[in-house]
């Protein structure tokens with residue numbers, strides 16, 4: 001048995017079969033949601049046995065907080081991440097902790113997420129949003145929110161990080177790169193889920209064969225971007241000198257202490273990683289936020305009061321870099337959306353040394369547990385009896401005070417937590433602010449939330465009708481500070497004043 005936890009048996013769903021274990025009952029198209037349903041009555045830690053692979057899941061906030069203790073635990077690669085690694089290689093997300101490429105890439109790329117780098121990305125983010133709005137203004141009518149948010153976040157990450165334009169807004173169909181990437185990700189996901197079944201090796205070979213042309217297309221497109229940059233050198237302001245984008249840093253910068261550089265293959269893996277990790281997560285967060293806001297008119301009104309007060313009466317006004325931190329209600333809306341539906345919904349932890357967790361379960365370095373965030377984030381012990389309800393004001397400072405630490409982790413935990421956290425928050429707030437300022441958004445009253453699962457979570461088939469809006473700052477006069485933002489110290493995506501770096505952890 002793989003991941004056998006020294007033979008410990010945790011609670012598991014009824015109906016376990018002798019060979020297949022708990023395989024029946026899992027939904028291959030919605031593995032997370034089916035696991036959540038099956039886990040409902042199994043307590044804070046449970047297991048699923050799929051043939052000879054044991055999966056141990058943590059859903060209780062207290063155990064999740066214990067696993068966040070970096071002195072005792074570290075990131076581990078689940079079978080799903082090992083499968084993803086076949087596609088994106090040893091990029092930051094899928095690297096093993098002790099791989100030298102991880103620390104090298106981490107040290108080199110961290111400066112690309114400082115405040116001054118973010119200030120350079122700000123106009124690029126605004127321009128991408130404007131392109132989407134130009135499109136909407138031409139088309140009018142209902143829009144496919146998740147699809148359009150995905151186009152937007154894809155363009156944003158690729159233009160800011162690699163100065164590459166996929167031209168998503170001038171196409172009716174997604175760029176072939178996106179389709180190939182999705183196909184390759186799906187192939188990886190299928191391989192990961194088949195992994196423990198009898199005959200898995202043969203099935204994996206077949207999947208690889210079917211997927212080979214997608215992988216080849218993705219690899220060659222990225223190698224083309226790298227080659228183009230080597231030829232064009234450093235002529236563009238987003239590329240040159242101190243203003244280098246991520247690709248420029250990877251190509252031109254040696255490690256300040258060791259002088260080591262990333263090799264070309266690893267650069268390809270990092271680009272792919274940033275494209276994969278840096279867009280669907282944010283577009284899902286935006287889509288969930290829009291879903292909840294548009295079904296709660298009082299919350300939408302509050303959000304519009306905030307955007308009108310900050311941006312004024314002209315719907316074409318773009319927020320300045322400094323203003324983005326002022327949309328405190330929007331930030332709470334995002335925080336709450338990521339509580340209920342953290343779009344990267346799980347991460348995996350192993351102990352550094354043999355230890356007991358929960359005071360009673362022996363866990364060795366080869367054992368791992370998957371933390372299921374949407375369940376941890378709904379633990380009533382921490383979030384109260386109304387944990388399933390959407391309520392952004394949970395994140396007001398007076399309501400957050402005293403909440404158990406390390407129980408809200410949409411961006412992961414510790415040294416391997418999300419390097420793009422502030423990038424994502426800045427982008428998402430900026431886009432939400434502009435959208436709510438510029439448009440009235442009407443949902444289809446018959447729509448019921450359905451969640452698509454790929455690597456990330458995303459509302460499926462969620463449309464909104466958009467109509468131009470006339471902002472009304474007069475209506476919000478006097479309300480902003482007193483009613484919406486009673487504590488001006490909260491939700492400032494604060495910088496450490498001395499180093500001008502974004503805070504690295506995501507602990508709350």
Ligand code: HEM
Nearest residue numbers: 092093277278281282285344347411412416418419420424
């Ligand atoms: C709302 C948006 C986002 C969410 C919810 C999110 C969530 C996460 C989570 C949970 C992890 C840790 C995974 C683990 O422990 O296995 C992670 C890691 C990572 N994320 Fe994000 N992410 C978001 C946006 C972004 C963006 C915009 C970028 C790039 C600009 C990015 C790049 C990365 C990378 C490179 C890692 C791996 C870090 C490492 O291990 O060193 N993410 N993210």
